[in-house]
Amino acid sequence: MNTMVELRKLIVFLLSFTFLLYLLYVGINISKKLRIRRSPFFLMISGVGLITLGTFLDAIDKFIDVGIKNVIAACFTFGAILFVVFIIFLSNNFVCTVSLLYEDANMDKMTGAYNRKGINEIFQRSIAKQNSFYLMLFDLDETKRLNDKYGHAVGDKYIIGASAIIKDTIGNKGFVGRIGGDEFIALLKLENEVDVEKIKKLIKDQFCESFKQYGANISIGYSRFKEDGQEFEEIFQIADKNMYDDKKSNKKNKACF
Template sequence: MVELRKVIVFIFVSFLFVYMIWINFSVLNKFGHKKLLSALMISGLGLISIGTFFDVISSLSGMKFRNLIQICFTAGAIIFVTYIILWSNHIAKILANLNQHAHTDAMTGVYNRIGFERELMKKSSRKKESFYVMVLDLDKTKEINDNFGHLNGDRYIISAAKIIKDEMGKIGFVGRTGGDEFIAFLENVNEYDIEKIKHSIKIRVSNIFLKENKNMNISIGYSKYEKDGQDYDELLRIADERMYEDKKKRKNIIRNLQ
């Protein structure tokens, strides 16, 4: 009966060993499974398999392999536990990376809409004081694409995103919600600070194509929590309306100058 139990254990461990090798080379390598992890997994389970094999031989033949069996089990267990720890850390990094990609705009490196709204909900749920939501829309994007090519159009969007992110600094964060549309969250500021940031963004964006002698524009509107609305949708709607008012105002100025 004892021998049968040991045979069953040996078969199970051997099956697990073969299965893990198959998983390693057919599946895990596609997810960046490192060679060190593969070596640890194979070594650990291999030693445990060898230990169970000699345990069966010892029971069936009466030959004594006690020291060898103990060494195989102990070393195998230590190596395999080390593998499990390192593999868990590796998986955690992969998941963190996937999470980052899921919430980040690939072109600009700022949040995408999902990432921005997630961060906003986290911030607003913890905060009692007021904050601002800012909507920004780049002008002349189609003109840049048509006259200078899509690479320069992408450069325009990427440069603008960097400017907006720089201006937010530690007081907020920014997300890209469309082709040339952005949204920002700002805290620990007053309306005077907001106007300074708004003005600075406009100046810096206008100079993106300075070498090409092309003056660019960005329309900006913002809303304040509690004063303008109690929830995100209301704040976004008001900020969006004010952004279009800003765009319309500038177009009227240009029209009057012509």
């Protein structure tokens, strides 16, 4: 029976030691490839190292005259504490990494709006839930002329500034995505068309004020889910048609001039 107990302790020590060596290898490689600070991995190695030391002392306890039960308990306790602290740090780091990956996959880096993939997922979820919403399309007029006359640096500032106006005006009333070079789309969580018209006018007024030196304008069209169609393509086409009608009106009435 004693032989079995000692064998079990030896196996636990060997497994713990093997795990420690593996963590050393993984920690060194990950910190190099991902450029993560080594201090968190030091916590991990220290914690597992103390636990391994505890298993080793437990395995040789019978060969030592001095009682080391308290030392073994301390190794397991402090080792576990250090390892748990590392797990907490790793969990926080994992959440940050997932958040960054989500942003890379679903956000437009230039404007901070959703990209085509991200905004499409939002639309599809809203359609699946049968939530009522308005789809609004935006097209920045004169983008090519600005790029040709002032350069792409000014053109980029024009797009970024327009995106900021749209996002700030809509705020928590919806979601904004960039679906082309100078084209944006929004999902508005509104029930009243009067409120949608207010947002449309606010965006146009702010846009004209911000870019009056360029003589630029923004064309806006919208449609309503369920009322104008049950599928994304249907309501998109109606909003697109209304946006081009607005563009013709801008040119005819020389809006922003």
